[in-house]
Amino acid sequence: MKLFSAEQIYAADKFTIQKQKIGSDELMERAAVQIFNWLHTRMQGAQVKIHLFCGIGNNGGDGIALARHLQEHGYNIAVYVVNYSKTRSKDFLINLERLKDRKIWPEFLDSDCELPEIGKDDVIVDAIFGIGLNRNPEKWVVNLMKHLDVSQAFVLSVDIPSGLFMNKPPDNEDFVVKANHTLSFQAPKLVFFLPQTGRFTDTWEVLDIGLDTEYLATTKSEFELIGKNEVLPLYLPRKKFSHKGTYGHSLLIGGSLGKMGAVHLSAKACLYAGSGLVTAYVPQCGTLPLQTNIPEVMVATDTNETQISKIEHHFEPSAIGIGIGMGTHDKTIKAFSGFMENNKVPLVIDADGLNILSQNKELLKKLPAQTILTPHPKELERLIGKWKDDFEKLKKVKAFSKKWDCIIIIKGAHTIIVHERMGYINTTGNPGMATAGSGDVLTGIITGLIAQGYIPLHAAMFGVYLHGRAGDMAIEKTGYQSLTATRIIEAIGKAYIDLFAVPEQPQVQEEK
Numbered sequence: 345m346k347l348f349s350a351e352q353i354y355a356a357d358k359f360t361i362q363k364q365k366i367g368s369d370e371l372m373e374r375a376a377v378q379i380f381n382w383l384h385t386r387m388q389g390a391q392v393k394i395h396l397f398c399g400i401g402n403n404g405g406d407g408i409a410l411a412r413h414l415q416e417h418g419y420n421i422a423v424y425v426v427n428y429s430k431t432r433s434k435d436f437l438i439n440l441e442r443l444k445d446r447k448i449w450p451e452f453l454d455s456d457c458e459l460p461e462i463g464k465d466d467v468i469v470d471a472i473f474g475i476g477l478n479r480n481p482e483k484w485v486v487n488l489m490k491h492l493d494v495s496q497a498f499v500l501s502v503d504i505p506s507g508l509f510m511n512k513p514p515d516n517e518d519f520v521v522k523a524n525h526t527l528s529f530q531a532p533k534l535v536f537f538l539p540q541t542g543r544f545t546d547t548w549e550v551l552d553i554g555l556d557t558e559y560l561a562t563t564k565s566e567f568e569l570i571g572k573n574e575v576l577p578l579y580l581p582r583k584k585f586s587h588k589g590t591y592g593h594s595l596l597i598g599g600s601l602g603k604m605g606a607v608h609l610s611a612k613a614c615l616y617a618g619s620g621l622v623t624a625y626v627p628q629c630g631t632l633p634l635q636t637n638i639p640e641v642m643v644a645t646d647t648n649e650t651q652i653s654k655i656e657h658h659f660e661p662s663a664i665g666i667g668i669g670m671g672t673h674d675k676t677i678k679a680f681s682g683f684m685e686n687n688k689v690p691l692v693i694d695a696d697g698l699n700i701l702s703q704n705k706e707l708l709k710k711l712p713a714q715t716i717l718t719p720h721p722k723e724l725e726r727l728i729g730k731w732k733d734d735f736e737k738l739k740k741v742k743a744f745s746k747k748w749d750c751i752i753i754i755k756g757a758h759t760i761i762v763h764e765r766m767g768y769i770n771t772t773g774n775p776g777m778a779t780a781g782s783g784d785v786l787t788g789i790i791t792g793l794i795a796q797g798y799i800p801l802h803a804a805m806f807g808v809y810l811h812g813r814a815g816d817m818a819i820e821k822t823g824y825q826s827l828t829a830t831r832i833i834e835a836i837g838k839a840y841i842d843l844f845a846v847p848e849q850p851q852v853q854e855e856k
């Protein structure tokens with residue numbers, strides 16, 4: 345699913361209005377009816393007090409139009425106009441008149457008014473600012489936002505929590521309404537997925553307001569959401585007449601004394617992801633545990649007992665994952681540099697591989713095309729330098745990806761796969777996955793996918809999705825706290841099966 349910028353949404357509105365020969369107020373009406381239906385389905389006419397806080401632009405217009413529908417269906421409403429500007433939008437005014445025609449007089453709030461009383465069991469509709477916010481709200485509007493928060497009432501935001509910009513974080517978290525749920529028109533907004541701005545709404549949902557489908561399909565966005573619909577077309581089925589050689593030979597290079605578990609986890613995940621053959625290249629101390637614990641994995645051994653000192657392999661791997669548990673010993677740095685000089689095999693670099701790369705930036709020139717880098721935030725900072733906020737981070741990562749022809753996986757609550765101008769945001773995974781070895785599992789999965797013939801970008805997207813989905817399926821048994829990397833690996837098979845699972849249909853009672 346594409347995530348559009350504010351400019352693209354305004355252009356889609358304009359295009360839709362012309363093509364469907366409708367007025368802009370019609371689009372607002374669709375938005376209001378959709379929100380009304382959402383509320384009505386859940387509230388079924390309950391007389392809980394609904395406080396609608398409406399700005400003076402089109403977001404406010406949505407709120408005012410919603411108030412009319414709620415009143416027509418007998419709901420218990422109070423309507424407030426948050427009068428932060430004299431420049432009211434045309435469609436806001438049209439809907440204000442329609443409301444007044446029904447003898448509903450909103451209360452106008454400004455800098456020196458008293459704030460309305462709100463009970464903790466009431467519902468608040470937040471339609472103060474939408475995607476048109478272009479500066480910080482004034483102090484009295486911020487006080488109103490705080491008042492909404494303190495009330496503890498359920499907050500439903502229209503389109504976006506008021507006070508969130510579309511392209512930068514707020515200067516202060518008090519400047520934003522904290523939403524329990526957001527109903528966003530046509531497409532979710534990028535800010536819902538970034539660490540600094542995602543926490544302003546607990547959950548979100550998209551409402552279709554019928555913007556032109558051709559416009560939406562042909563407009564290029566800079567971010568896309570990756571769910572089952574997006575990864576299914578990438579899936580490469582297993583062929584009937586095939587053998588283990590058909591699915592590639594993965595090589596995982598890493599490990600050091602005390603950190604051999606990382607290679608163990610990567611290699612196992614690589615197998616479970618479907619790699620035909622897997623070899624682990626480890627220091628000598630890793631041979632016995634690996635051979636004992638995962639008999640399916642072959643082991644090639646370094647001459648050094650405790651760390652990697654020279655990387656040599658005597659076969660042509662289909663994909664290589666490097667860096668897991670590897671350490672940054674001088675000998676290892678030298679071995680890594682030597683390896684990078686000669687390697688042409690598709691590569692996934694993780695953990696200490698990234699740290700060595702950050703300290704030896706000249707090695708970036710040696711990356712094979714479309715190498716995948718999988719940094720966590722600290723590793724990313726070492727690689728690209730500090731950033732001022734999430735938006736600058738994304739810009740810098742995109743520039744880095746373009747410059748070095750690589751794919752960067754920014755790991756987080758919503759992992760983002762960056763390839764040149766595009767960012768692909770993953771939707772699977774859960775807080776239980778913030779656990780030791782979870783990243784090693786991801787590296788193994790992605791390496792295994794490349795070995796099977798997925799192009800690197802598809803391997804990154806598919807792998808991140810699968811890893812998250814496996815985590816989601818594993819917590820059904822473990823809960824967040826007890827989820828371990830091993831349990832994620834064990835659920836990879838389930839995650840594959842789930843790709844083709846048909847959602848259960850609600851049972852229909854037969855008429856007698």
Ligand SMILES: NC(=O)C1=CN([C@@H]2O[C@H](COP(=O)(O)OP(=O)(O)OC[C@H]3O[C@@H](n4cnc5c(N)ncnc54)[C@H](OP(=O)(O)O)[C@@H]3O)[C@@H](O)[C@H]2O)[C@H](O)CC1
Nearest residue numbers: 371372401402403473474475476477478479480481503529
């Ligand atoms: N396709 C769709 O998704 C549709 C969405 N709709 C809704 O429309 C809003 C966007 O409405 P818009 O009128 O463009 O913007 P806002 O309502 O967010 O803001 C209104 C104006 O407020 C001014 N502004 C901005 N920041 C501040 C501030 N801090 N303090 C005071 N005033 C501010 C600004 O105007 P200026 O001229 O003063 O700069 C804004 O224009 C969208 O979110 C949806 O809810 C449509 O209803 C249907 C189609």
Ligand SMILES: [K+]
Nearest residue numbers: 473502504506
């Ligand atoms: K809003």
